[in-house]
Amino acid sequence: MRRAVLLGLAMFTLAAPQILTATCHAADSINPQADFKAFRKYFTERFTNVPLNDFVNGPYSMDAGLRKQWLEIDAFPPYQFALDKGKEMFNTPFKNGKTYGDCFPNKGIGVRQDYPYFDTKSGEVITLDVALNQCREANGEKPFDYSKDDMAALTAYMAYTSRGKRFDIKIPDDPRALAAYEKGEEYFYTRRGQLNFSCASCHVQNPGGHLRTEVLAPALGIVAAMPIYRSEWGGMGTISRRFTSCNSQVRATPLKPEDELYRDVEYYLSYMSNGLPISGPGARP
């Protein structure tokens, strides 16, 4: 563990100039476009031999051996059962006869890349998971747990129908949208927990590095593969599950799944991934 921390510090020193440029923009005034450019530049210049569209494959874009295993696994993906279940759930009408498709543009097929979006009516970031539960409640059904099982199966199917479509996250001309973006960015770069790690400590400063046996995924495109089947979990998990377990791993107290701040982080990360293809559902070690 000490070695990992020291390595982290060393990496931080190396990466510091780029990080500073990325956050300096934000400090002057909130400028998502400049952030986006700096963020993209940082990753593409650091990993010159990784094709841009490959960042969505997380650790597999970083490690050749892991990639080989994954290609073998992906011929018979472990998320297949969840995907089949999600498809069945998606096409089964609620008690009132309506379906999930009725709540979404294009009947919910191929729309994953537009989420999360900023809802100017409620003044909040709405993720796909939240939209699905809102849809359930509007039709008199109980909301699902945000972490796994049913929610993961549904989002897996919706991501699957959107594979290859490129993230198209918009920040509307609304000060509340910019504030949400900024809060998400701040959360992402703020250190927390007993280990004093920020999200960025691992996923910006150290992608491709190891955390024990695991290869860290780059923050660029990290949300494109969600939801994921993780062998470590022995099952499917949503973005919420990823956020809460990341927080516990650095020994911080996780927020509630789909907490406003988590949604802001997803908004920030998805905006940073604009133009990258949806690759979910994914399989991760």
Place this chain on the structure above:
Amino acid sequence: MASTIRMRAIANGETTEVQALVQHPMDSGFVKDSKGNLIPPHYIEVLEFQHAGKTVFTAFWGPAVAKDPYVKFSFKGAQKGDDLIISWVDNKGQSDSVVGKIQ
């Protein structure tokens, strides 16, 4: 309920390559749940592949095999379009089987 077995068998000249994924908790009996109670053992004991009335592959599995297990093997003597029967039985006597076509 949907089948617990997903299979793909591809005839490639002489040999047929078979891949299968089985949905099963494969509880070892040594793991506790969040309340501290032991989760009783529940695992597949026998997995069998049959082609033309003959068993071509048998796996004696046990508590050490991971959840939702995957298996891959190849055998000789099958043609494209033949049936391949896959079945499993677990320690609780539950079972499932599926008939797949060799592609």
